[in-house]
Amino acid sequence: MIMRRARPALGTIVELGADAPINARAFDAAYFAIAEVERALSIFHSESDIHRFNAAPAGAARRITDETACVLRVAAELQCESAGRFDITQGTGPHDWSINEDGRLFKHSDGVRIDLGGIGKGFAVDRAFEALSRALEGAACWVNAGGDLRVQGMEVPVQLRDEVRGGVRPWMVLREGALATSYFGASARSLLAGAARARHVSVAASTCLISDALTKIVALSAVDDPLLARFGATAWQHA
Amino acid sequence: MARWSIIIPAAATATAPSAAFAVEYLSGDQAQATIFPEAEQFQTREFHLDEKARSALESKLGLPVRAKWIVRLALRGGVIVGAVIVDDVIGKFDRITFAAGLGLNGVVREVEILAYRESHGQEVRQAAWRAQFAGKSESSPLRVGDDLSNISGATLSCNHVADGARRSIAVLASLRSVGALK
Numbered sequence: 001m002i003m004r005r006a007r008p009a010l011g012t013i014v015e016l017g018a019d020a021p022i023n024a025r026a027f028d029a030a031y032f033a034i035a036e037v038e039r040a041l042s043i044f045h046s047e048s049d050i051h052r053f054n055a056a057p058a059g060a061a062r063r064i065t066d067e068t069a070c071v072l073r074v075a076a077e078l079q080c081e082s083a084g085r086f087d088i089t090q091g092t093g094p095h096d097w098s099i100n101e102d103g104r105l106f107k108h109s110d111g112v113r114i115d116l117g118g119i120g121k122g123f124a125v126d127r128a129f130e131a132l133s134r135a136l137e138g139a140a141c142w143v144n145a146g147g148d149l150r151v152q153g154m155e156v157p158v159q160l161r162d163e164v165r166g167g168v169r170p171w172m173v174l175r176e177g178a179l180a181t182s183y184f185g186a187s188a189r190s191l192l193a194g195a196a197r198a199r200h201v202s203v204a205a206s207t208c209l210i211s212d213a214l215t216k217i218v219a220l221s222a223v224d225d226p227l228l229a230r231f232g233a234t235a236w237q238h239a
Numbered sequence: 240m241a242r243w244s245i246i247i248p249a250a251a252t253a254t255a256p257s258a259a260f261a262v263e264y265l266s267g268d269q270a271q272a273t274i275f276p277e278a279e280q281f282q283t284r285e286f287h288l289d290e291k292a293r294s295a296l297e298s299k300l301g302l303p304v305r306a307k308w309i310v311r312l313a314l315r316g317g318v319i320v321g322a323v324i325v326d327d328v329i330g331k332f333d334r335i336t337f338a339a340g341l342g343l344n345g346v347v348r349e350v351e352i353l354a355y356r357e358s359h360g361q362e363v364r365q366a367a368w369r370a371q372f373a374g375k376s377e378s379s380p381l382r383v384g385d386d387l388s389n390i391s392g393a394t395l396s397c398n399h400v401a402d403g404a405r406r407s408i409a410v411l412a413s414l415r416s417v418g419a420l421k
Contacts, residue, residue, distance in 0.1 A: 004262065004264055005264055005265070005351070006262075006264050006351070006352035006355060007349065007350060007351055007352060008337070008350055008352065008400045008401060008404065013335070013352055013355060013400065015262075015264075015352075015355075024273065155246070161357065166333070166357065167357065168357055172245050172246060173245065173246040174243075174244075174245050175244050175245065175246070176243055176244040177243020177244060177245075178243060179243075179245070204243045204245055205243060206243055232243075
């Protein structure tokens with residue numbers, strides 16, 4: 001018996017699904033996890049770690065939530081592995097932030113600004129997925145936030161949306177792991193600095209945080225980018 | 240090290256024609272019970288905003304606001320504890336049905352998506368195609384989970400859902416402030 005729920009969150013519609021007879025509270029736990037990530041990472045939330053970092057002067061150091069620390073550590077790894085192509089400061093100071101082992105975030109220049117828009121949504125989907133999976137004791141389930149899908153234990157048919165004309169077409173079946181799809185075009189919400197033309201790409205990886213981040217890299221390079229292999233990921237470009 | 244597993248059909252081409260898509264998550268009755276689990280019963284009542292209230296809401300929200308609203312009142316012990324509006328908005332390519340609830344203490348409750356549909360842009364522009372859904376949200380049968388498919392695409396446009404929910408809450412707050420929800 002498939003159960004599904006959908007609520008507006010993360011600036012999109014977040015759908016949860018489970019192949020188990022479940023209590024509605026399992027879904028609530030997943031939505032609660034998303035709200036927690038939004039509180040920690042949003043640049044619009046005045047109490048968020050990221051908003052506070054951006055507003056602070058050079059030299060500031062502050063203990064951050066486990067959620068934020070987790071994302072920033074992966075962001076640092078992606079930045080290093082991609083030789084700077086992945087940059088959460090968008091050029092305002094790629095080397096002007098650092099995080100230590102105790103989860104303290106340091107700011108090394110006044111001008112550096114962090115924006116986790118490129119990976120925050122993927123991370124939120126991962127957290128929601130983990131909460132749902134825990135509540136279901138590992139039963140088959142999925143979380144889909146439009147462009148970011150995470151699945152375990154079941155075959156979920158995936159349809160690709162036509163971003164220009166509307167409608168969907170059958171594309172693949174995901175049965176374990178994460179799939180991110182991004183469309184970068186003139187009319188799209190996601191704009192990509194440096195992309196010469198519209199790009200519509202998907203990346204499969206073990207987590208949404210990684211697949212979400214890698215769609216941005218692939219959109220600027222190619223589906224055979226060597227970085228993909230480093231993270232055990234595969235990419236597709238759509239016509 | 241790849242910890243993901245997929246199956247791509249041989250004919251995974253971009254030439255496959257696109258199709259319409261629809262998922263129904265909750266009926267209006269299920270949504271009201273989800274938003275107000277403490278309620279013992281619900282009553283449906285129709286309200287008409289007068290021109291002054293309507294135009295005040297329009298200028299406050301920056302959105303069109305119609306006069307007629309169907310409100311689902313949540314009752315506990317014979318007392319109204321909250322109210323729910325089920326409404327539709329047009330997403331990027333199609334209609335999305337949602338339910339928004341306001342507690343009579345003034346606290347906004349959950350917003351639930353009842354139905355999501357995706358069609359060709361061309362179909363959306365055809366009024367006849369859209370008309371088949373007219374009024375459906377108020378009487379949708381339970382069809383949760385009869386279509387497993389998930390859409391993978393760029394962020395689904397949710398601004399309209401946020402606007403629609405904001406409007407429903409504002410209408411409920413307006414009715415509450417004039418003592419209509421009693």
